[in-house]
Amino acid sequence: MNAAGIRPVAISVDPPEVSRDLSQNQGYSFTFLSDPNAEVIRRYDLVHAGAGENGHDIARPAEFLVDRTGTVRWVNLTESYLVRARPEQVLEAAKALK
């Protein structure tokens, strides 16, 4: 992903401490961001109310490819929680970016 010039940014309600463990375990060059009150998640209309472990609001899975101007160029909002975008799909969409 980095080789294609795309910066992956993962966002969830997990606090920074939890994300830190994740990023170390996975060895990603992902940037992990914390949105504990789901404010940004709400701004993107991705709130899955009460679906978290303790009845917390969390994000439903979604991916957005945003170009340098801040415009959304590709969106993945699948119907089922099981299905997530594969890297090939993202890289294909990324080809259109300059």
Place this chain on the structure above:
Amino acid sequence: MNMRRLNWPLWVGFLLTLVAFLSYFFVFVWFPVTRDFPWANLVLFFIAAVLLFAGIRRGFASDRPHPTRSKIVSSIVGLLGLAVFGSFIFGMFIAARWLPASTGAPKVGQRAPEFTLPDATGKSTSLSELLSSPVNGNPPKGVLLVFYRGYW
């Protein structure tokens, strides 16, 4: 118990339904091709169903040492296997789709809403910064925002 009288298809079949169920979460979920559609688990459930069916037939055979008990046990185990399968299908194909409509999510061509959030080290970062600060020496062509449910 005499091994020849043990209704092994029944018990192996039931064990296999449990394996078919649990293996999704422990094994197949790590591979996109078996995660997106749990075909590997459906195959295991099918084999388990064949064994359970054979086990139920055996349980209802007239030469069982305890015919009534065999009928009851094989029926109950068969039903439990069906319940495990039913829960799996429900979880995978029905509950997994209980996602909010998210009709207000940014669409292609719209601006991605600005935000500022802390990263894993606690440092605040904004979308503008993510779009401009260099990746391997150059500014990125784009940012992939991956919203996920988290483990919290």
